[in-house]
Amino acid sequence: KSQEKPKDSGKVTITKTFDFAGEEVKVTKEVDSNSKEAKSFLKQQEKVQSAAPASLPTVSGVKRPSGMSSLLGKIGAKKQKMSTLEKSKLDWENFKEEEGIVEELAIHNRGKDGYIERKAFLERVDHRQFEIERDIRLSRMKP
Numbered sequence: 001k002s003q004e005k006p007k008d009s010g011k012v013t014i015t016k017t018f019d020f021a022g023e024e025v026k027v028t029k030e031v032d033s034n035s036k037e038a039k040s041f042l043k044q045q046e047k048v049q050s051a052a053p054a055s056l057p058t059v060s061g062v063k064r065p066s067g068m069s070s071l072l073g074k075i076g077a078k079k080q081k082m083s084t085l086e087k088s089k090l091d092w093e094n095f096k097e098e099e100g101i102v103e104e105l106a107i108h109n110r111g112k113d114g115y116i117e118r119k120a121f122l123e124r125v126d127h128r129q130f131e132i133e134r135d136i137r138l139s140r141m142k143p
Helices: 036-051 068-076 084-099 102-109 115-141
Strands: 003-006 011-020 023-032
Touching: 011 036, 023 036, 023 084, 084 102
Parallel strands: none
Antiparallel strands: 003 011, 011 023
């Protein structure tokens, strides 16, 4: 389900498999080996590896499933499902990396080019214009 590949730079590559619309989707991400996510992933891998040698073959040399535990193991081995929003986010992140536009988007979203900043500016201008017109109307009413 998941694989771990230690790198020289202190990074851990985590690969998870999800089920999306009947297809198998693999998500790979690289995290610091000191991060909380990497540590929990490594502990999970150790548990999986320590559980594997415990199931030894029978006397005849053929490994036989042991009824209920085998059934529960198969049920627990199901892939996690991925929502449409998670899949869209994953596709967008992959597209940004492939096209090399991550830095360009970060620069563009900073500063005065952002949508929220533009809306706030237009609102301030509209309010200022209203005050000017109100002052003019009030000055004309008082002779």
